[in-house]
Amino acid sequence: xxxxxxxxxxxxxxxxxxxxxxxxxxxxxxxxxxxxxxxxxxxxxxxxxxxxxxxxxxxxxxxxxx
Amino acid sequence: xxxxxxxxxxxxxxxxxxxxxxxxxxxxxxxxxxxxxxxxxxxxxxxxxxxxxxxxxxxxxxxxxxxxxxxxxxxxxxxxxxxxxxxxxxxxxxxxxxxxxxxxxxxxxxxxxxxxxxxxxxxxxxxxxxxxxxxxxxxxxxxxxxxxxxxxxxxxxxxxxxxxxxxxxxxxxxxxxxxxxxxxxxxxxxxxxxxxxxxxxxxxxxxxxxxxxxxxxxxxxxxxxxxxxxxxxxx
Amino acid sequence: xxxxxxxxxxxxxxxxxxxxxxxxxxxxxxxxxxxxxxxxxxxxxxxxxxxxxxxxxxxxxxxxxxxxxxxxxxxxxxxxxxxxxxxxxxxxxxxxxxxxxxxxxxxxxxxxxxxxxxxxxxxxxxxxxxxxxxxxxxxxxxxxxxxxxxxxxxxxxxxxxxxxxxxxxxxxxxxxxxxxxxxxxxxxxxxxxxxxxxxxxxxxxxxxxxxxxxxxxxxxxxxxxxxxxxxxxxxxxxxxxxxxxx
Numbered sequence: 001x002x003x004x005x006x007x008x009x010x011x012x013x014x015x016x017x018x019x020x021x022x023x024x025x026x027x028x029x030x031x032x033x034x035x036x037x038x039x040x041x042x043x044x045x046x047x048x049x050x051x052x053x054x055x056x057x058x059x060x061x062x063x064x065x066x
Numbered sequence: 067x068x069x070x071x072x073x074x075x076x077x078x079x080x081x082x083x084x085x086x087x088x089x090x091x092x093x094x095x096x097x098x099x100x101x102x103x104x105x106x107x108x109x110x111x112x113x114x115x116x117x118x119x120x121x122x123x124x125x126x127x128x129x130x131x132x133x134x135x136x137x138x139x140x141x142x143x144x145x146x147x148x149x150x151x152x153x154x155x156x157x158x159x160x161x162x163x164x165x166x167x168x169x170x171x172x173x174x175x176x177x178x179x180x181x182x183x184x185x186x187x188x189x190x191x192x193x194x195x196x197x198x199x200x201x202x203x204x205x206x207x208x209x210x211x212x213x214x215x216x217x218x219x220x221x222x223x224x225x226x227x228x229x230x231x232x233x234x235x236x237x238x239x240x241x242x243x244x245x246x247x248x249x250x251x252x253x254x255x256x257x258x259x260x261x262x263x264x265x266x267x268x269x270x271x272x273x274x275x276x277x278x279x280x281x282x283x284x285x286x287x288x289x290x291x292x293x294x295x296x297x298x299x300x301x
Numbered sequence: 302x303x304x305x306x307x308x309x310x311x312x313x314x315x316x317x318x319x320x321x322x323x324x325x326x327x328x329x330x331x332x333x334x335x336x337x338x339x340x341x342x343x344x345x346x347x348x349x350x351x352x353x354x355x356x357x358x359x360x361x362x363x364x365x366x367x368x369x370x371x372x373x374x375x376x377x378x379x380x381x382x383x384x385x386x387x388x389x390x391x392x393x394x395x396x397x398x399x400x401x402x403x404x405x406x407x408x409x410x411x412x413x414x415x416x417x418x419x420x421x422x423x424x425x426x427x428x429x430x431x432x433x434x435x436x437x438x439x440x441x442x443x444x445x446x447x448x449x450x451x452x453x454x455x456x457x458x459x460x461x462x463x464x465x466x467x468x469x470x471x472x473x474x475x476x477x478x479x480x481x482x483x484x485x486x487x488x489x490x491x492x493x494x495x496x497x498x499x500x501x502x503x504x505x506x507x508x509x510x511x512x513x514x515x516x517x518x519x520x521x522x523x524x525x526x527x528x529x530x531x532x533x534x535x536x537x538x539x540x541x542x543x544x545x546x547x
Binding site for chain 2: 383435438439441442445446449450451452455456458459462463465466467469470473474476477478480481484
């Protein structure tokens with residue numbers, strides 16, 4: 001550990017606001033990059049599964065009717 | 067069958083290129099507005115700068131190379147976006163795409179015609195605009211020559227954007243977004259040449275760079291344009 | 302070797318393979334990012350000239366490096382898609398454009414924040430910053446062009462042509478911006494000094510560069526998988542795979 005204590009680490013010799021804001025912005029962008037496709041994939045997977053289930057039910061109904 | 071010599075292959079292609087060029091030139095000259103309007107646009111935008119920056123001749127002279135080149139770039143943008151639109155809409159582009167002659171060649175003819183009608187006239191009229199901004203007379207030949215070469219570069223780069231966006235409705239603004247970053251080297255070379263000429267430096271190396279850009283573009287860009295046109299036709 | 306290349310072109314194989322890669326790569330990337338950031342923020346010594354503000358280097362440099370490399374990867378994918386008509390290359394190309402734009406954005410913003418305490422200004426028209434801004438425009442152009450086409454197959458091909466033209470142009474842009482800068486700025490502020498970096502700073506930097514490359518790959522694969530699912534809604538291989546996951 002380079003810093004003596006936590007408040008020193010946050011202040012960073014006066015450069016704290018710059019360093020931390022840079023890291024926070026980067027973190028937000030990275031989270032956005034990761035979350036967007038993951039959410040989109042999950043949503044698609046849910047839709048396709050629902051479609052499959054509906055198709056299966058229709059097939060079952062057809063089988064019973066005949 | 068005897069092996070065909072080089073001239074036997076090249077000759078008909080040159081005839082085709084010339085024919086296409088004449089076709090586009092004629093159709094361009096039939097509407098004189100298409101030649102005059104970019105020049106009017108240029109005069110009007112140049113007029114805006116003294117109004118916006120103040121009439122101080124010293125400051126205007128300093129900024130003249132940059133202003134003239136940025137306006138040249140903008141006027142090229144506004145004319146480029148209809149470059150292939152006519153041929154695309156009336157179906158001649160599809161005919162050219164399946165013609166035995168390469169599409170690259172006919173698109174090059176279109177770009178060259180555009181350059182001859184807008185770029186060359188612009189560089190001929192450039193001294194007038196230079197005078198409006200107080201550019202020293204000694205710098206005029208460099209201004210004209212740099213615009214002559216530079217407008218060819220701009221027309222070539224613009225033709226790629228035009229080919230990519232020809233099938234898109236309201237593609238004009240999109241074309242600017244695609245093409246402006248690619249214009250950057252041309253702008254820098256052109257402005258540097260004129261600035262060097264103002265301070266009696268040697269603009270030759272910048273003009274050489276413009277020439278190199280134009281030469282490479284003449285060879286490579288028609289290939290990209292023909293690929294892009296085929297995509298636009300299929301879409 | 303060639304069998305892998307051929308398999309890459311097959312959607313079912315790629316879907317399964319990318320799922321496996323992501324499952325391993327994502328935790329590694331997160332770990333590397335966390336370790337690299339904590340190392341850079343807390344354990345690396347302060348720079349004796351810039352103080353602690355230099356710690357931004359651990360995100361600024363990796364983002365810039367990967368953003369530039371990403372454009373070449375995108376253009377390469379574009380070339381593959383145009384020449385060999387491999388559909389996966391289409392997907393890769395359109396998956397890269399937003400990642401590249403985001404990384405370029407990170408590089409620009411962190412650069413601006415770093416500039417304020419170090420040179421006293423948020424923004425200067427320095428050669429490297431200007432080039433980076435133009436790179437952002439190039440990425441956004443590809444994103445915009447892709448969005449403008451209704452036919453997404455044609456959109457991918459058009460973006461391939463654009464990214465190839467951009468790739469040829471990038472070295473010319475960089476060189477010309479360099480000359481432009483040296484012409485106007487007689488080196489009053491020197492950004493590119495000869496400097497050797499101490500191992501205590503170099504190791505976390507290398508770690509972060511690796512992490513950003515991994516992040517780039519992960520996000521690219523995630524985007525490609527989502528597109529693949531959207532395109533193959535009714536494909537039997539996808540149905541089997543999704544039902545197996547339950």
